[in-house]
Amino acid sequence: MTSLINHSRPVLYLAATGHGFGHAVRISTVAAAIQKLNPEILLIFATTAPRWLLESYIPGDFIYRPRAFDVGVIQSDSFQMDKPATLEKMQEIYKKRNALIAGEINFIKTNKVNLILADIPPLMAPIAKLAGIPCWMMSNFGWDFIYEAWGEEFDDIVNWIKDCYQQCDRLFRLPMAEPMNAFNSIIDVGLTGGTPHYSSEELRTKFKIIAAQDKTILLTFGGLGLDQIPYQNLARFSDWQFITFDRQAPDLPNIIKISEPLLRPVDFMPICSKVISKPGFSTFSETMRLDVPIVSLTRDDFAEAHLLLEGIENYADHQIIDTETFYQGNWEFLNKSPHPPKIGKILRKDGAEMIAQAVVDFFEDCRKNLSSDL
Structure with a gap:
């Protein structure tokens, strides 16, 4: 060799x-x-x-x-x-x-x-x-x-x-x-994580993000994504804007689909009021490093998930929703304020x-x- x-x-x-x-x-x-x-x-x-x-x-x-x-x-x-x-x-x-x-x-x-x-x-x-x-x-x-x-x-x-x-x-x-x-x-x-490559102004201008920060939401579910995300619920939030890296997402007026390979979820986190995710260390860690509230689905069959969910309960502004609420509900959880951390935002970054x-x-x-x- x-x-x-x-x-x-x-x-x-x-x-x-x-x-x-x-x-x-x-x-x-x-x-x-x-x-x-x-x-x-x-x-x-x-x-x-x-x-x-x-x-x-x-x-x-x-x-x-x-x-x-x-x-x-x-x-x-x-x-x-x-x-x-x-x-x-x-x-x-x-x-x-x-x-x-x-x-x-x-x-x-x-x-x-x-x-x-x-x-x-x-x-x-x-x-x-x-x-x-x-x-x-x-x-x-x-x-x-x-x-x-x-x-x-x-x-x-x-x-x-x-x-x-x-x-x-x-x-x-x-x-x-x-x-x-x-x-x-x-x-x-x-905690580990990337640092955003772009300013909030640059991203808002490039992707025509006009909604206020409290009505701008990032949807990110890791490299494997999720099947059958109930995008129809987004019609209930017509004055909000949702950012997704899911190329299969429907073309709705309030969905912004990101397809450029060098853009990452962490780049968009600072302009969002919440990040909706599944339990995943890198997403949670990057979100926590930027002090952005996390809305996470539950996951019962992967042992790491309870560690991560306990982590955001203790150290991050958070909401935890079950899969039925996510898939079958009307996403009313978006209108609710996140819970504060039980212990505090004390993890080193x-x-x-x-x-x-x-x-x-x-x-x-x-x-x-x-x-x-x-």
């Missing part, structure tokens, strides 16, 4: 679960912070998340390596999960693990990777260990936590995942987290910067050690 890079540069390998967009988004915010602190660090991104998504968060160059080392959850949309297909795919990855490990170790050594940062494919820890480099991870949950709730047929996969995570050198635990007891070294950090600084410090220590050895 031929090296892709100039070996004089420090090299960071980033791996993200391709499940939805959330994992790729939050590790991309760390990558952007790393580039800002030290643009000499070369980034290699291993994920099945689309390159355009990474580019919408990372301003500088990076190497894109489309690889899958886990599957997350196989879903048809943000709610509909296929547990048998997920189990089958994870069992396939387990059977092929030695070949996957060997192939990636070859790539890592050839390209002189110094450090792996992952969110949060379990296999990256044994890959790093066998390659002789550290593996750091970042997340608010591990996949063992998700699969463990799905029954004993997942037990073997859960135990394997825990064994992988135990080989991780450091975990940056994000807010709204499960204990993540499989990890031996844990550092708690703040510098998680991406904290992780990025640790990465930059690691490479600086490597440089000093190399200089002292010469």
